[in-house]
Amino acid sequence: GAGVSQSPRYKVAKRGQDVALRCDPISGHVSLFWYQQALGQGPEFLTYFQNEAQLDKSGLPSDRFFAERPEGSVSTLKIQRTQQEDSAVYLCASSSEVAWEGNEQFFGPGTRLTVL
Amino acid sequence: AQKITQTQPGMFVQEKEAVTLDCTYDTSDPSYGLFWYKQPSSGEMIFLIYQGSYDQQNATEGRYSLNFQKARKSANLVISASQLGDSAMYFCAMLTGGGNKLTFGTGTQLKVEL
Numbered sequence: 001g002a003g004v005s006q007s008p009r010y011k012v013a014k015r016g017q018d019v020a021l022r023c024d025p026i027s028g029h030v031s032l033f034w035y036q037q038a039l040g041q042g043p044e045f046l047t048y049f050q051n052e053a054q055l056d057k058s059g060l061p062s063d064r065f066f067a068e069r070p071e072g073s074v075s076t077l078k079i080q081r082t083q084q085e086d087s088a089v090y091l092c093a094s095s096s097e098v099a100w101e102g103n104e105q106f107f108g109p110g111t112r113l114t115v116l
Numbered sequence: 117a118q119k120i121t122q123t124q125p126g127m128f129v130q131e132k133e134a135v136t137l138d139c140t141y142d143t144s145d146p147s148y149g150l151f152w153y154k155q156p157s158s159g160e161m162i163f164l165i166y167q168g169s170y171d172q173q174n175a176t177e178g179r180y181s182l183n184f185q186k187a188r189k190s191a192n193l194v195i196s197a198s199q200l201g202d203s204a205m206y207f208c209a210m211l212t213g214g215g216n217k218l219t220f221g222t223g224t225q226l227k228v229e230l
Binding site (some may be wrong): 033040043045056093099101106 | 120147148149151153158159160161162163166168169207209211212213214215216217218219220221222223
């Protein structure tokens, strides 16, 4: 069965460029999450969607980061005017239920963003 | 605020031996879930095991077991009969009430040797 997929797997951007990262969650999954993982660190939460509603964006580091999930399935994370500190792996996860403390999240392979 | 602490940046274990990866957590929320994920060099996060805060028994999944000591706020992962394929980064993580954001530790790099 299909898991969570992300594209592109690797992205190199020049400082100042805009980038868009795509996440295809498992079909039918209600909840979708984005995380940022810096080199040698654990993932850090960015934002959460329940269907098309963005219920929590408290982890987005600046207003250059924007995420959407307009039809409640595919999600896009957009970073405007990229900076070197944005270099990281961006992980997308989905889960079948509305978020609760026992809800397993299924992760995609991530997009490795390098900003030069 | 929630916090996960993994104090072992790296661990070595011989094949077929058991190994314990440490995890302590901090939360004031009475209801929470604890997770362990494996991240091989390919990058994806693979779910291993889950323990709920109200679960009376320690969770087990095949060769993985979770040593849950609630009073000490620890949730150590035990891998029995280590295999070469177990070499990876291991993350402890927590979900609290509302459960919309996993809080991760810094990870432990496990290397299994012949």
